[in-house]
Amino acid sequence: MTFENKVVWITGASSGIGKELALTLSKTNCNLILSSRRKDELERVKSACNNTENIKVLAFDLSHYANMKTIVEDAVKAFGKIDLLINNGGISQRSPIIDTTIEVDKKLMEVDYLGTVALSKALLTHFIENQSGHYVVVSSLMGKFSSPFRSAYCGAKHALHGFFDALRLEHDKDNIKVTMICPGFVNTNVARNALTADGSKQGYQDNMTENGLPVNVFVKRMVRAIEKEKYEAYIGKFEKFGVFVKRLSPKLLHKLVLKSRVR
Template sequence: MYFSNKIVLITGASSGIGKALALELAKQQAKLILTARRAEVLAEVQEECLQYTQHCKLLSFDLTDSAQIAPKAAEALQLFGGLDVLINNAGVSQRSPVTDTAPEVDRQIMEINFFSAVNLTKALLPHFVKQGHGHIIVMSSMAGLMGFPLRSAYSAAKHALHGFFETFQTEQPVKDLHTLIVCPGRINTPISLSALTGSGQQHGKMDDGQKNGIPADKCAQIILRAAEKKKKLIKIAKEEKILLAIKRVLPSLYYRIAHKAGMKP
């Protein structure tokens, strides 16, 4: 098993895809460091993981508090004495049109979806460069490859991740440091519940898209296989792949379909 004994830090491990990744990695006997803000929920995930692996530690903090990034990264490196895999997974979605979204909400969405991944990666990079190997997995979205209604700042943040991490892939500071950008379509997780409205409130509804989405455990398995194969980018999606193909060959149709499919929150 590829991840056996590897030390893996997962952000956003209290829920959804992050939790599913934690469980899959626990089954492969990885040494896990799980992070998120809600310590009590994270402790429940830890308990589940400990049924499969003996090694699962927690580090709960708010990734948007930039002052905490360096000390928490240093603490993470101490927990098992190193790090092999960083999974930048934490994120918050959006359900509001551009016309109704406060600028502070745009910034909040950029902070968690873009800057937190950049800041944490930079804090851990000296370790990876010195070590000479490792994996960085970055959770983007199909909304990082095309715009979709009610997700302007979210889509912008995910597009920004591509600009940043694709550049990083071209720079490749050490040969054996592999970066994978993951673009899921709709996955069955509670992400729509915590998605932000234009005033910064939580949307609070489980959307049909999420309810009928790809199961999170299947998504996690695909991500880990792609990382093992050292892929650079993967799409885990159904209809969204078709929409992206339409955008490339017939852009005018993409705008109409996306508008029709996405304007209702």
């Protein structure tokens, strides 16, 4: 596929991967809808983009998933259709299971899983009517295997794979595509904004994230995976090989992850 003349809707577009996607795709001949909770930040991102006349801002909160039908209606009105929904919005978590309140688990599921699923379901009728559509879901390598101190995050990301694999199967007949993007460590503020055991933000960067892929490098690889309509893309440094190690030997991966002591 190509982004030429497409309408692309990006959630989580106010920072990190979403912001870089907006900057990158604004250089192509496509229309963009940028979404996140913070309208002021979205406007700043829009101002930094090329072809701002082809960009609309639509602020909403993924955790308010009962409102998604209205949100989708507003998005479709912006340019008359949606071709791609890039589900990038979400939060991470860093805390031991034994200390993590159930409210934190609930928050991760509401934002990372239920919000994304509700938005995608609300858009599904539009895709079926057009007999065309492409869901891109920014999951994580943690959606394929787990790591200590990320239990709620891993649970939500694993759930996304289960849902969207089923959606791909059910709507193959409607020419609806699904691409799961699985980042490893990417140098964004994801660790700083991660929730800790009591729901407060971690507030600092970790070494693995700091030394992860530069966000512009990651986004270039992500865009190529979308254009190739890949089912899944694992994008990172050495950590991406954990997906393949798990297929061969879950016990070996267990030992390797413990040895790395990723925190």
